[in-house]
Structures are given as C-alpha cells and as structure tokens.
Amino acid sequence: MDWVTLDRNLGPHLYKVWNRLSLGSYFPKAVKEVAIKKKSGGVRKLGIPTIVDRIAQQVVKTHLECIVEPHFHNSSYGYRPKRNCHQAVGQALQNVFTHHWVIDLDIKSFFDTIDQELLLKAVKHYCTDRWVLLYVKRWLAADIVEQDGTYVDRVSGTPQGGVISPLLANVFLHVSFDKWMEKNHPRKPFESYADDIVVHCKTERQAIYLLQEIKQRLSCCKLNVHQQKTKIVNL
Numbered sequence: 001m002d003w004v005t006l007d008r009n010l011g012p013h014l015y016k017v018w019n020r021l022s023l024g025s026y027f028p029k030a031v032k033e034v035a036i037k038k039k040s041g042g043v044r045k046l047g048i049p050t051i052v053d054r055i056a057q058q059v060v061k062t063h064l065e066c067i068v069e070p071h072f073h074n075s076s077y078g079y080r081p082k083r084n085c086h087q088a089v090g091q092a093l094q095n096v097f098t099h100h101w102v103i104d105l106d107i108k109s110f111f112d113t114i115d116q117e118l119l120l121k122a123v124k125h126y127c128t129d130r131w132v133l134l135y136v137k138r139w140l141a142a143d144i145v146e147q148d149g150t151y152v153d154r155v156s157g158t159p160q161g162g163v164i165s166p167l168l169a170n171v172f173l174h175v176s177f178d179k180w181m182e183k184n185h186p187r188k189p190f191e192s193y194a195d196d197i198v199v200h201c202k203t204e205r206q207a208i209y210l211l212q213e214i215k216q217r218l219s220c221c222k223l224n225v226h227q228q229k230t231k232i233v234n235l
Contacts (some may be wrong), residue, residue, distance in 0.1 A: 012075035017056050020127075024134060028053045030143035030151060031159050045112070047144060047159025052134045057163035060135050064164075068126045068171055078194035079166035086192040092198050095189045096235050098202035101207045105214065106229035110195030111160040114172050115222040116140045119158065123177040124147055124170065139164060169194060176221035185210065 006013055031047035038044055047061060049057065065081075072080065077088040083193035096102070123136055139162065144152045158165040173192065181190060181199075190199040199214070201207040211232060215225050 002052055013052060015060075016074070018050055021056060021059060021135070023133075024112055024131065026056060026138075028056070028123075028136065028142045030050050030138055030145045031162065034148050034161070034198060035147070041209055044160070046161035047165075048161045049163070054163050056135070056141070057139065060132055061117075061164040061167050063129070064127055064132055064136075065167055068167070068174075070176055071126060072170065073182060073192075074108050075190050076170065076174065076178055078191050078192065078196075079170060088193050088198075091189075092191050092200075095200045098212050099189065099202055100235055101201040101204050102199065102235055103197075103199040103211050103214070103235055104229075104231050105197040105208050105211075106225040106226040107155075107195040107197075107200060107218065108224045110173075110223065111165065112157040113170060113223060114169065116158075118176075118221060119168060119172050122171050125175070126171065136164070136168065140168075151158075165193070172221075176218065176223065184213075204232065204234065208223060216217075 017026070026096075027039075031049050034046045034048055035043040036046060039054050069088065069125070070082065075091065077083045077085065090101075120133065120137060120138070124133055131143060140158055141154060144154055144159070158168045158185060177197065178192060188199055188201060188206075190197060192198075199207075199210060201210060206233070211230075
C-alpha cells in the first residue's frame with residue numbers, strides 16, 4: 001500500500017491501528033530489505049517497514065522519546081530533536097583547539113549487530129510502560145523480506161530504515177558508550193553521531209590507552225570496533 005491508497009481510506013486504517021495498539025494485538029509485518037551503495041564501497045542494507053507500521057512506530061517513538069531524551073548526553077547529536085551533524089562538527093572544532101589528538105571511532109555494523117536482549121534491558125531501565133516494551137520487542141523480532149522474496153528471521157540488531165530504530169540505537173549507545181564515558185573518563189570530550197564517534201585526548205599516549213578501554217567496553221556490550229575505519233589522528 002502506498003500513501004495515496006492510505007489517504008483514500010485514511011479513517012478506517014488509522015482506527016484499526018489505534019484499536020490494535022490499544023488492545024495489545026498489533027503485530028508488525030515483515031520489513032522489506034533494500035540495499036543501497038556506500039560511497040566507500042559495499043552496500044548498506046535497510047529494513048523498510050510498511051506505511052501502516054511506520055505510523056504505529058511513530059506513536060511509540062513519540063512517547064518513548066519524551067522519556068529518554070532528557071537522559072541523553074549533551075555530546076550526542078545523531079537523530080535527536082533540534083540536533084544535527086553540523087553542530088557535532090562545530091563542537092569537535094572547539095575541542096581540537098585544546099586536545100590535539102583524536103580517536104576517530106567507527107562501530108562495525110552497529111544497527112545490524114545490536115544485541116536485542118541488552119537493548120530491551122536498556123529500554124526497560126528508562127521506560128517501564130509494558131505496552132512500549134511489548135511493541136519494541138515485536139518490532140525487533142519482525143521478519144525480513146529479502147529482495148528475492150525470501151523471508152528471514154531477525155536474530156540481532158534493529159532495522160536501519162525504521163522510524164523507531166534510530167531512537168532505539170541512541171538508547172543503546174547512551175548506555176554502552178556515552179554514560180560510560182561520562183562516568184569513567186569525564187575529562188575526555190567527545191562527539192557521537194549514531195555509530196560515528198570522535199573522542200578528544202591531550203596526548204597520543206592517552207589516545208592509545210583510551211582506545212583499548214573503549215574496545216573492551218564495547219566488547220562487553222557485544223559490539224566491535226571497525227578496525228579499518230577506526231584510527232588515532234594527530235590534528
């Protein structure tokens with residue numbers, strides 16, 4: 001169904017979504033896998049939900065975002081209201097004047113490898129609404145329809161391309177990295193935009209040590225650093 005078809009019969013469709021969400025009987029359909037080419041080579045696989053499912057996800061996202069947004073770190077810029085990548089670059093530029101070394105960090109296949117049990121645990125830590133947890137769990141478990149029409153079970157990650165996926169990714173990154181940095185390395189400024197992170201250090205020795213600490217922390221959260229894209233840079 002496309003947007004034109006939905007608009008022709010909007011009332012009944014919205015009523016059905018509202019009714020099922022209210023009763024706890026809403027089950028998402030499988031997401032459609034779409035591959036887009038990366039500038040650096042290879043492809044990025046997106047999981048595109050149906051239009052009705054996008055509406056349902058927006059309902060939960062709006063509610064959950066009001067709860068978790070106040071907890072997010074001030075140095076987090078990805079997929080947040082009134083924040084963008086230009087602001088992240090601006091803050092990085094200011095930090096460079098006092099910190100000449102940076103860790104240019106990239107998390108490997110971040111959206112695809114997020115551990116779903118740990119993600120649900122992180123969401124539950126901030127939001128105890130059972131209906132939110134119910135639907136988040138169902139969206140994470142939704143099947144994938146590959147380009148040849150094959151249905152595949154999802155066992156990890158949250159589909160990049162969904163309405164609620166960026167918010168769920170932010171919740172997981174907040175617990176696994178942002179909050180950890182604030183607690184264990186409060187004097188090391190950083191900027192994060194989803195799985196792209198820049199951490200500022202005074203010396204090369206600090207950067208080498210901190211990168212090892214970050215790798216261990218991410219490993220505990222079942223994430224891996226992209227070895228080719230992650231590097232220490234003298235600015």
